[in-house]
Amino acid sequence: MSENPETVQDVKILLVDDEVNITKSLRRLLMQVEDYEILIGHSGAEGLEQIREQGEVGVIISDQRMPQMTGVEFLGEARKLAPDAVRILLTGYADIDASIAAINQGAVYRYLTKPWQDDELLTTVAEAAAHYRLISENKRLNALVAKQNAELQDWNNRLKQRVLDQTSQIRAKSDTLAEMNQQLRTSFGETIEALAGLIEMRDRRVPGHSRNVAELVEAMARRLDLSAEEIRNYRSAALLHDIGKIGMVDELLRKHLTEMNDVELIEYQRHVVRGQAAIDPVLELRELGLLIRHHHENYDGSGFPDGLAKDEIPLGSRLIAVADCFERKLHQFAEEDALKEALAEMKLEWGERLDPELEKVFSAAAEEIFSQLEILAEVIERKVAPKELEVGMQLRHDLYSGTGVLLLKKGTIFDEAAIDAIKRCFMIDPFEREISVLIEKNQA
Numbered sequence: 001m002s003e004n005p006e007t008v009q010d011v012k013i014l015l016v017d018d019e020v021n022i023t024k025s026l027r028r029l030l031m032q033v034e035d036y037e038i039l040i041g042h043s044g045a046e047g048l049e050q051i052r053e054q055g056e057v058g059v060i061i062s063d064q065r066m067p068q069m070t071g072v073e074f075l076g077e078a079r080k081l082a083p084d085a086v087r088i089l090l091t092g093y094a095d096i097d098a099s100i101a102a103i104n105q106g107a108v109y110r111y112l113t114k115p116w117q118d119d120e121l122l123t124t125v126a127e128a129a130a131h132y133r134l135i136s137e138n139k140r141l142n143a144l145v146a147k148q149n150a151e152l153q154d155w156n157n158r159l160k161q162r163v164l165d166q167t168s169q170i171r172a173k174s175d176t177l178a179e180m181n182q183q184l185r186t187s188f189g190e191t192i193e194a195l196a197g198l199i200e201m202r203d204r205r206v207p208g209h210s211r212n213v214a215e216l217v218e219a220m221a222r223r224l225d226l227s228a229e230e231i232r233n234y235r236s237a238a239l240l241h242d243i244g245k246i247g248m249v250d251e252l253l254r255k256h257l258t259e260m261n262d263v264e265l266i267e268y269q270r271h272v273v274r275g276q277a278a279i280d281p282v283l284e285l286r287e288l289g290l291l292i293r294h295h296h297e298n299y300d301g302s303g304f305p306d307g308l309a310k311d312e313i314p315l316g317s318r319l320i321a322v323a324d325c326f327e328r329k330l331h332q333f334a335e336e337d338a339l340k341e342a343l344a345e346m347k348l349e350w351g352e353r354l355d356p357e358l359e360k361v362f363s364a365a366a367e368e369i370f371s372q373l374e375i376l377a378e379v380i381e382r383k384v385a386p387k388e389l390e391v392g393m394q395l396r397h398d399l400y401s402g403t404g405v406l407l408l409k410k411g412t413i414f415d416e417a418a419i420d421a422i423k424r425c426f427m428i429d430p431f432e433r434e435i436s437v438l439i440e441k442n443q444a
């Protein structure tokens, strides 16, 4: 152990001996070499008293032979009060065995024999003081590290809490944004549905056409495992596919394709380009414009306006073409046989007008949508006023407002929202007829 004068100066040294001369000469000796702070006790009890009063004692030197309390007993007690103090026993030759035992028990750091050699004593005390300083410094550093660790931990916890707080703020904001986005999307969808209603009012020969086509397109798109966004876009394009007909003259609208002359046919064909141009200024709809433009292209390339064929035609347009073709056929036949006849006629279209790869998804989707009316097998028909509508009733025929806007398609099963919408519309645009509904027999 090396001696470092800088570290021993402020160490307190306690000298305990019943002989006053001994403590005096020890004090003198120590003061010659270092500016130690010296405490004196003339018995074990006085020594303990000094420790209690003076606090931090670095080195204790005690005589072994004292009345009442031996040096070893005293140092054992002192250890309890000042565990870090370095304890040295002064002992005669006769007591060496007892001193060695005390060292082995850990009560004493070192012993010196009486009479002592000055040099040896000074060196031992200096080493003891340095040893004590090391222990204290080590303790101080440990305490400092523990304090800094605690601060670091505290800082870490606060940082973690801040990150958590900010994360939850960000999450709340993103939830709000998502909600606003959803509201926007909903009102966007509702606007497109309203537009579809306008388009249908223009061409009354095929009531519910836009919405029927949209429903079928959506059902087919779902079966093709397309993304939610693609499905939404295809449905919107289907709802608006005939928007170009809004500008068409009534006479032309009333005619079937086979009855049109060349000039009329060209004018009719323009509705796809007009449709695209009509929605082009709306940035969100621009993408749909292309699907609208090509909904009358034929799979074999014989359609209009650009004569595209096969995969050149966007998938959305090919889906609309299938649904559009089928929906028109449905209107050509009497209600009872319409589905069967229309399905049979569709068989002639695949490969020429329509993409044959879509036949499978079309059949499945058509079955899903048009078999709805058969879900309630045991039903009776009843006519009710809007205020008599109940949840679970099924609409027998397409329902129009007083001025001819399609409100609900036949087959719709009423829920609370549909009933509310019908009641509201009845007040704005009342329809005279009562509503035909189907009710399960056991509920009638």
Ligand SMILES: [Fe+2]
Binding pocket: 241, 242, 271, 295, 296
């Ligand atoms: Fe069309």
Ligand SMILES: [Fe+2]
Binding pocket: 209, 241, 242, 324
């Ligand atoms: Fe159409």
